[in-house]
């Protein structure tokens with residue numbers, strides 16, 4: 001489905017670290033954080049062991065740093081059309097992820113719905129109830145809004161940020177799929193109070209496993225550094241711990257790999273954009289395929305995956321089986337979070353709760369995608385897709 005783009009430069013950087021003998025808490029992570037913050041124009045960057053741990057730290061900062069009414073349940077407003085980690089981090093803190101449906105064209109949360117939900121959840125009381133999962137009743141408190149920039153396209157941030165500011169709650173951007181993307185010229189991840197990036201090998205840049213949380217809040221930055229390092233504060237000695245923390249450190253090999261990938265990021269993104277453009281030119285005029293709509297507010301797309309939405313008459317499983325026979329892997333992407341078994345059981349979600357998300361979840365298909373694909377590979381996949389879609393269609397009789 002994807003392939004990391006690793007050159008001799010990355011190999012050299014990682015073996016230099018291995019030869020140095022300093023494999024954790026060393027100069028590489030500091031340099032990586034410094035370079036990452038500079039590249040994004042963010043005041044602080046904290047590198048951690050994964051995108052998920054970065055999201056977790058941001059959620060801890062929002063919940064513990066916010067005002068807290070007694071006996072009220074913290075909630076995080078987010079998208080059900082995402083990777084499961086973006087909602088799981090709320091559960092780690094015994095908070096409730098509250099979903100709002102997405103916009104059918106961009107796959108990002110619908111800003112009008114999000115604005116209404118933020119206002120109602122802030123007011124508390126009866127107005128909240130229609131946004132909460134069936135199994136949750138009682139006093140809740142909005143702790144953060146977490147828009148997810150799905151597939152590398154930024155959410156419509158202005159109305160979301162304004163509503164969050166009016167409600168006095170922080171915005172955490174899940175920018176794990178959107179490094180380098182811009183919204184009205186602003187880099188994804190630098191618009192809210194914190195922005196989270198992930199470097200798993202299928203992402204635009206990789207550290208193997210790894211992630212970064214950027215923030216413009218110095219109090220959050222110090223908290224992140226302490227939490228990732230077993231709750232030590234900078235002035236604590238090795239076996240002194242100021243708070244409950246985690247081992248979310250990024251090792252030196254990963255940080256050195258990340259430094260090289262970051263230097264090459266513009267090339268990595270340009271290569272992916274070239275591949276996406278090939279796909280688009282092959283697939284855009286087909287009546288049974290819908291491509292992702294790029295909003296005019298998206299001043300730069302950061303291509304993470306290439307997803308097509310199949311027409312309702314097309315049998316997706318059949319398409320996948322036909323492609324698989326020709327050696328072409330594909331994935332349904334995303335699988336809506338509220339339909340995952342443990343979410344359904346815990347929150348009593350039912351089919352129909354988020355119809356736009358469910359429709360996207362049942363018809364979207366991610367194609368093989370990386371910056372290393374050649375034009376002939378893209379042509380091969382596109383041709384195979386078009387014929388698979390045509391033979392997997394139950395045409396309504398006229």
Ligand SMILES: *Cc1c(COP(=O)(O)O)cnc(C)c1O
Nearest residue numbers: 050051052083085176177198200
């Ligand atoms: C990849 C991803 C994550 C999690 O990143 P990991 O590094 O795999 O923990 C979170 N949210 C979204 C939207 C992602 O795509």
